Amino acid sequence: MQYLHNIGTYFLMIAEMFRKPTKWSVMRTLILKDIDDLIIGSLGIVAFISFFVGGVVTIQTALNISNPLIPKYLVGFATRQSVILEFAPTFISIIMAGKVGSFITSSIGTMRVTEQIDALEVMGINALNYLVFPKFIALMLYPFVISIAMFLGVIGGMAACVYGGFSTLEDYITGVQTDFIPFHIAYAFIKTIVFAFLLATIPSYYGFYMRGGALEVGKASTSSFVWTSVMIILLNYILTQMLLS
């Protein structure tokens, strides 16, 4: 019963987020700040992880191809497919649920604990629009982060492939270009937009509706990470079934 109540509250929060908009001059500043915090601030870790995981995917693929009849360029092909279809949109989103999601839950939760949200409401401000909407808009730039993750994943794979001596640069590039289906990029970005929505709203829900003190902020951050990850994995399965099968 409590789950149904929470789900209902979550959807009401989403509807309320779009009501009584905050003055544009204030909202613009909030959006720019959230772009800086959530998008620009995540580029470093996303770039680092993407580059090295792309390399690891390449090494493992190369090491598992023992049959001499399988062409060497398949390493590049497998890396591209893994990175574009799953690693960049899904794996990076799980990481972002930890980084960005915890940040959103703890910052909004702390505002709740210290009565800053009450202060907004007393002033007649729609706190959900003020706090959650800018994060939602900022995370609409999330596909930009995923594009970088895709690019660096493939580049990381190339570096590992060439410098590890698994195949030549030409073979790897041939593999990356083989059987390229543009819809796979569209599929990845559709998933990315859906995950961006989850990343903005689920952590905000856990922060906004939390009760208690500092300990509860920590608990809310953990719950937010768990449920954002669960929803990303679940919707990843549903979207893959709908769009690719």
Added chain:
Amino acid sequence: MIEVKNLEKSFGDAHILKGISTTFEKGKTSLVIGQSGSGKTVFLKCLLGLFTPESGTISYDGKIYSKLSDDEKRNLRAKMGMVFQGSALFDSMTIAENVMFPLRMFTKQTKDEMEDRVNFVLKRVNLTDAHHKMPSEASGGMQKRVAIARAIVNNPKYLFCDEPNSGLDPKTAMVIDNLIQEITDEYNIITVINSHDMNSVMEIGEKIVFLKDGLKAWEGSKENIFKTDNKVVTDFVYSSELFKKVRKMYIEENE
């Protein structure tokens, strides 16, 4: 005038407010006092519209809050100033930005006009060199003064304070009390303060409402509180030896 009639509020099985009725008048500093858990904060949050009472009405200048449209409620709230117990300053903003916040949200003033107004109110609360500090860099007393400055910057009609003296030393607490009293007189606003600080009661309590277990146990002024025989009130107000002596002296002087 704020008029409260038969206000009731519960959380689950806990019946917090049990039919409170009272009024708060313009130009007067009113104090709501009572022990911890007596329902003071819930009462204040009902006045602010943060909690919806189960029954009873709250009228602001004759308009019943629960019957107002969302827009009317928002407009009314823009006329309220609130000083929270923990100050509730926005962590991500400097002190000047905190004070400017209501002006940015609700007025069409230019940046220069807003800065002038911020400088004026910060000077009014005796903070002239703190504009660029972050709230975390300010002392408890400074934070309270910033919270008062933010509450009055947009010329509110109603000022609410939840335990404005908690965590402050007696001297700073007195400064805050006097500041609130002066602002109430100067702007002729309705001020409602939640407190269990007896110094505040004696200093600025033009009207005092005493709550016990969610009921209004007593109502009067700081002069009446010396004379009352209501045992519930005297047990609470004169619980310390110092205040027992103060009361004894007051009664002896007036006999």
